[in-house]
Amino acid sequence: MAGGEGELKLLGTWASPWAGIVRIALHLKGLSYDYVEEDLENKSDLLLASNPVHKKVPVLIHDGKPVCESLVIVQYIDEAFQGNGGSSLLPADPHQRAIARFWAAYIVDKLVVSWVQAFKAKTEEERLEGTKQMAVVVETLEGALGDGECSKGKPFFGGDSVGYLDVVLGGLLSWLHGTQALCGAEFFDADKAPLLSAWAERFGALDAAKAVLPDVGRLVEFAKVRRAQQAAAAAEAAAAAAEKK
Numbered sequence: 001m002a003g004g005e006g007e008l009k010l011l012g013t014w015a016s017p018w019a020g021i022v023r024i025a026l027h028l029k030g031l032s033y034d035y036v037e038e039d040l041e042n043k044s045d046l047l048l049a050s051n052p053v054h055k056k057v058p059v060l061i062h063d064g065k066p067v068c069e070s071l072v073i074v075q076y077i078d079e080a081f082q083g084n085g086g087s088s089l090l091p092a093d094p095h096q097r098a099i100a101r102f103w104a105a106y107i108v109d110k111l112v113v114s115w116v117q118a119f120k121a122k123t124e125e126e127r128l129e130g131t132k133q134m135a136v137v138v139e140t141l142e143g144a145l146g147d148g149e150c151s152k153g154k155p156f157f158g159g160d161s162v163g164y165l166d167v168v169l170g171g172l173l174s175w176l177h178g179t180q181a182l183c184g185a186e187f188f189d190a191d192k193a194p195l196l197s198a199w200a201e202r203f204g205a206l207d208a209a210k211a212v213l214p215d216v217g218r219l220v221e222f223a224k225v226r227r228a229q230q231a232a233a234a235a236e237a238a239a240a241a242a243e244k245k
């Protein structure tokens with residue numbers, strides 16, 4: 001760890017996009033930490049005690065004190081480790097800060113929700129609905145990059161350097177590429193969303209992204225296995241319910 005900030009421990013799983021966001025932030029801030037890979041089928045006592053409300057990863061434990069929820073954790077890291085040589089992720093201006101938070105919430109509420117819908121779709125209709133919604137989100141983010149509300153025409157949402165919104169969207173990059181491969185959602189299409197596609201290239205080339213983001217192929221294989229398991233469990237539950245009738 002870069003000098004005297006105390007002990008940092010991160011509870012995560014390699015395939016968790018939310019843990020990915022936190023790891024990007026830690027890397028950008030130059031912070032080292034103990035990483036604990038959780039088994040979500042058999043959660044550790046530390047995870048259950050540290051996040052008793054949601055019982056989810058990621059959890060950042062700083063000097064024994066847990067912080068939960070990925071976006072809250074990123075903001076905590078930004079505030080708690082201001083002096084680490086890295087620039088702030090959130091802008092200093094309160095209005096700009098509100099705008100960055102607005103778009104981060106948009107990504108979580110709209111992008112992630114439509115992506116989960118496309119991924120979990122049981123019918124072709126549901127899948128198409130999910131990918132259609134993703135296309136709207138992509139168009140909106142393209143506009144946000146283009147009209148300068150977030151980026152002022154700079155290479156990153158944070159301006160000349162990576163900011164809060166870059167961390168949130170960039171932390172999801174491998175999963176977005178994976179969704180593209182799995183669901184046929186055209187997220188980074190250089191014709192339809194040239195700014196966003198160029199941003200994704202730039203973000204993916206950062207040392208933090210290379211060090212932290214999981215391999216897309218590995219994620220896609222993992223997601224296929226999960227999807228098959230979930231489908232089998234649903235079929236089993238439906239058969240058991242039919243038998244009861």
Ligand SMILES: N[C@@H](CCC(=O)N[C@@H](CS)C(=O)NCC(=O)O)C(=O)O
Binds near residue numbers: 018057
């Ligand atoms: N809103 C949470 C979402 C975290 C989340 O969904 N984590 C998943 C892994 S990707 C989890 O721990 N799931 C375990 C469970 O639901 O029991 C955040 O941003 O941190």
